[in-house]
Amino acid sequence: MSEILKAIETRSSTRGYTEEKLTKEELDRLILAGLQAPTAANRQEIHITVLDGSNPILAEIENEKNRLRGLKDLPHNFYFEAPVVLLLSGDKSFYWSQVDAGIAVENIALAAEGMGLGSLIIGCIKDALTGEKEAYFADALRFPEGWGYEIAIALGHKAVEKEPHTYSVQDNVTYL
Numbered sequence: 001m002s003e004i005l006k007a008i009e010t011r012s013s014t015r016g017y018t019e020e021k022l023t024k025e026e027l028d029r030l031i032l033a034g035l036q037a038p039t040a041a042n043r044q045e046i047h048i049t050v051l052d053g054s055n056p057i058l059a060e061i062e063n064e065k066n067r068l069r070g071l072k073d074l075p076h077n078f079y080f081e082a083p084v085v086l087l088l089s090g091d092k093s094f095y096w097s098q099v100d101a102g103i104a105v106e107n108i109a110l111a112a113e114g115m116g117l118g119s120l121i122i123g124c125i126k127d128a129l130t131g132e133k134e135a136y137f138a139d140a141l142r143f144p145e146g147w148g149y150e151i152a153i154a155l156g157h158k159a160v161e162k163e164p165h166t167y168s169v170q171d172n173v174t175y176l
C-alpha cells in the first residue's frame, strides 16, 4: 500500500501527548503540509498561527470556551496538553475559506501520521473565537486583517493510542 493510503487508513485523533517537543524540522514540515494543500482559485488565503502549548493565550481560549459552555474543572484542556497547536484562519469574505482550511488541516493531520506523530483536529473553540471576544483574539493571535478562525490542530508525540473510527460503505455511499 502506498504511504499516503497507509496514513489515511491509520490516522486517528490523539487525545493525550507526551511532553516531548517537536523539532524545528518536524514543525516546519507540518506547516509546509498545510501550505501545500490546494485552495479554491489558488487563493492560498489560509493563515497559520503557530502556538507553543505553553502559550498563555491557549488558557484564555480554554477559559472563554468553558465560560460560554458553563463548564469548569475539566480533566484536559481542548488541545490535550499537546506541545504545539496550529490555528488556521481564513478570509471571512471568501466563500471557500472554510473548505480550504479543512483541506489544509487534513493535510497536516496526514503528514503528522506519516511522521509517526499524533494530531487532533479541534473545532470546539469556534464559539470562543468568533463570539464577543472575536476582535480581541484575532488581534492576540495576529490573524491578518479581515481573517477569522476556521479550525485548529494539536500536534505532538502520542501518549495514547486509539483505533481509527469505523465506517459503513453501505450507509454512506450511493452507486448510481
Ligand SMILES: Cc1cc2nc3c(=O)[nH]c(=O)nc-3n(C[C@H](O)[C@H](O)[C@H](O)COP(=O)(O)O)c2cc1C
Binding pocket: 011, 012, 013, 014, 015, 120, 121, 122, 123, 124, 125, 151, 162, 163, 164, 165
Ligand atoms: C471539523 C472537526 C472538528 C473536530 N473538533 C474536535 C474537538 O473540538 N475536540 C475533539 O476532541 N475532537 C474533535 N474532532 C475529532 C473528531 O471527534 C474525530 O475525528 C472523530 O471522532 C473520528 O475519530 P478519528 O479522528 O479518531 O478517526 C474534530 C474533527 C473534525 C473533522
